[in-house]
Every structure is written in structure tokens, then in C-alpha cells.
Amino acid sequence: MQATSPVDPRVLDAMLPYFVSRYGNPHSRTHLYGWESDEAVEAARAQVANLINASPKEIVFTSGATECNNVSVKGVMHFYKEKKKHVITTQTEHKCVLDSCRHLQQEGFDVTYLPVKSDGLIDLNELRSSIRTDTGLVSVMAVNNEIGVIQPMEEIGQICKEFNIPFHTDAAQALGKIPIDVNKWNVSLMSLSGHKVYGPKGVGALYMRRRPRIRVEPQMNGGGQERGIRSGTVPTPLVVGMGAACELAMKEMEYDEKRVTELKDRLLNGIRAKLDGVVVNGSTESRYAGNLNLSFAYVEGESLLMGLKEVAVSSGSACTSASLEPSYVLRALGVDEDMAHTSIRNEPAL
């Protein structure tokens, strides 16, 4: 499930009381409604933190991974704009990261968009050589939403530690699917999304390291909620849902991984047994099984989608589905123009 995932019934069960009877504002300090709402938010914060091996104090709730990416990219660079003028990211990032970088370029910052190899992974030597003394952020997504490849997070973290540069990752597709450890990866900021882990849409969480502390300029000004980083009433039912989803993901990660790999193998072997000219886009070793992007030679992708009436698949990603252009991610991999037009993303899940 890449574009989104259905809310798990167990998650819905955890959320419903907060829509029905426990509807207090968690910031109200003077009555039971507020206290129980606040308690639920803090419990959810701990559940999210546990999944990534962080402290609850390092989690800020937002409206989703897009907002987290905006805060991470623009917020960090605006805060350190006196000394740091350069951002490094990749060509295969999610549109919100690329668009935030474009916005920074218009403000006068420099951005390096690292190319990827044909397997979708970045070249660590190229990363190393593009680092400057005024580099303020490195942003690399952990699991790509279109092709499912997993970037070498530990190695990138090591390089950032060596040069003392904050490392941001968009881990929306990685959360709950591969083990995440903010210390092993040495990330300073991490964007997380609720609706990719069988939680509700409209909620996300931003991990912000406390030691050493990363500072950001808030993108939402107001009453100072979420330690001043993100003002606005915290949506208790959504946050409780995200927490429950994270706790579930932690319990079920191993079981789900086995099942998804089984399904992926069945899908790929089944297709290959009946068809030639099927190409898996992206590295076959460093990938998440639940995202299979295939190119079918001689068949146009969008037409194939229209022909598959009973199955929901996509070509590219949800945020690019309105456009008929081949995906920029596949272009970055160096896939031929005509093969790029034939790609379909399959998502075995549950």
C-alpha cells in the first residue's frame, strides 16, 4: 500500500471514543475532558516514538508528511540562513521536498539534486563530493514511494555525522515496514505519515533530534502548541489513531513482512511465467517487497491501468497521477522514455 492504506479496524476502534464522547481539547488545562485528551495525545506520542527508537519529547504532531517535509526543508534552512546556504537532496524525492527546495532556490539558496544510479540508489561518493562548508541540510527519503528502493541510510548518516550536517529523511513509506532507528541512521529530522501505516489521513509526526538539538523556524504560527514548533489544536482522534497504528506496526512488522514478500514473489513469478519483457524498476536487493514497479515492454501503462478494471494499481504516484508524463523518478533512473510510459506500480499488502 503506497498511495494510501485503509484504516485498520483496530486503529478505528482506538479512535472512535475520541470522536464520540472524549472530545476535549488536549490544551484545555482546567477540566477532565482536557486532561484525558492530553493523556491520550501523550500516550500516542510515546507509541510513535517507540517505533523509531526515539524519545516522546522528540515527536511533534503535524497534519502529515508533506507538512513535516516543508518544516524540515524550509524551516531548517530559514533558521540557519546566516551561515548555511546549501541543501543536498536527490532527484527521486517526493514532490513536496522538491517543491520546497525549488522555493528555497527562489529565495537565493543553492540546491544540489543528486542523481541516482540505474538501480535507484544514490552514489555515496557523489554525496560526499557535493558537500560544501555552507551545506545546511541533506535530505534523502528512506523508501521511495514509486519504486520501493531503500537508500543506504546508515552510510548516509555516517557521512552527515562526519561533516556535522543535519540529515533529514522522509520516512513516510518506511514507517512500520522496515525497522527504523534514528540513532543507527543518525537522522536529525524525520517525516512520518499516518495514512501510510493503516492510520487515518490528515495526521503525521515530525521527529526532531534533541541531542544535538536541531532548530527550525516554525511554518505554523499561533498559540505555541507542540513546543512552539507547530501551533494549532492537536487533533486528538487522529493522533490517537496514528499512535495505535504505530504500536500495531511494531507488533506486526515481522509477520507482515513475511506475508508481503510471499505475495510479491507470487505476483512477480506469476507474471514472469506468462509474459516476457517484464522489467523490475529499481534495485532488486535493496528494496521493500510491498512496492513493485514493473515495466511491460510494448504496452502503454495508462492504457493497461484502464484495462485492469477490478484491481487498483497506479502508474507513478498519486500526486503525479493526473499528469500523463512519465514519472520523473523513472526518468532519473535512466529508464528509456518508452519503457517509462509502460510502468505499473503494484502494492502487495496485508
Added chain:
Amino acid sequence: MTTAVPPPSRTEILSLFRSLLRSARQFPDYNIREYTKRRTIDSFRDNKILSDPASIAAAFSEGKSQLEVAKRQAVVYSLYAPKIRSIMDIKQ
């Protein structure tokens, strides 16, 4: 030290297993129905090897609370069942 809760009997465990499978059948959604069935069968099979009474009791009470969740949500999902059934429910 309070007296420990007696571990569940074989009949109780089997009854919980059957109740979970029954609640799985109540879900109108194909995916949730199949997942609940499969997860129940796999969990009970994996927990068969437990020998320590404390962990057996813990697994049993976990199963009971999951049964309560399943019962509630089967009602909610049935109330909002979509008119279009999954292809997997239509084809033989």
C-alpha cells in the same frame, strides 16, 4: 502475593478461537475478513508452543481483548458496508 489467575483450559482456548473466526465472517470487507481469519489461525498456531502459564494467560487475555475489538468493529463496518463488493467476493 495474590493468587495467580488459573491458566485458560483447552475448551476456553478453542472457544476463543472459534469466536474470533466467527467475528471475522461478520466483516463485509473481503480484505479485513481474510486478514482476521488468517491472523487468528497464525497467532493460535504460533502460541501453541507456549508452556509457561503466565505467558499462556497473557496471550489468552490478549486474544479476548482482540475479540472485543473485532465484535465492535464488525458492527461498525457492517453499518457502513459499501454497495460494490470486492471482485474476490463475486468471482468463484
